[in-house]
Amino acid sequence: MSSLPSIASHHFAAPTAADARAALTRVVGAERAEALWAEACGEAAVATPRERMSIAEIGSVAERLVARGGAVQSVAQAILIRLRTYNRLAARARESAPATVEIAR
């Protein structure tokens, strides 16, 4: 679960590390997903893979996964698109309608 606000207008929660790892797992299986995630966290200087990661940290790890190529690149690019969607919708909510942002429960 994210501690960031969800976007009320679109019912869209901030992507989490668990979401990203689950996306990887669906494609490469749990064992390889955990190994890839841990490696990418190390490369991104996220010293200890953990559940509560910032949007920026998840994005940085996903960018390392993009560099793996193959099916993993496709999965990681999807993670980045979800992060960008969240960031753009959150920015729009801040700029035009702060009341549409609520804290995720």
Add this chain to the structure above:
Amino acid sequence: MTPFAANDPRSAPAMHDPARLQEIFDLGLADEREDPVLDAIAREAATRLGLPISMVSIIMGDAQGLAGSHGLYGWTEEARGLPVEWSFCAHSVRTREPFVVENAATHPVMSESPVVTVDGIRCYAGIPLISSRGHVLGNLCVIGAEERTFGAGEMELLRELAARAVARIEERRTPG
């Protein structure tokens, strides 16, 4: 067992098929490279059908990306894609068939998508882009803000443009 609802496109195994996602990589579609040829195909689709938006979409597991587009604006343009659970195009990955929505506000699958309820999409027609290896990559689609029907001639035109898009995409295949 899938954690997703039956009408969520992510419940379809094809969405997460490693071979399909590898194909997207092999065709250079996962690196968000802009392609003026695919943009031109999207522009032609929108113009000839008299609709404001067209996309050459790529469905990459949990998100829809874009290989070409015309007429996008706002957050979808800035994000260069959207979560796949909001995507019209993703349904063709599951069915391998065109997906047509004449009135999204009353459509049983799409009516609750935020791109309908918030962003105002009302009509949609998409043709699956199927690679030479048989994988559905995404759709060539057109989108509008008003309820609309799509005639047989219009669907045939979309099929022709989708074939051109696939031919262009195949030119990008990584040798090997």
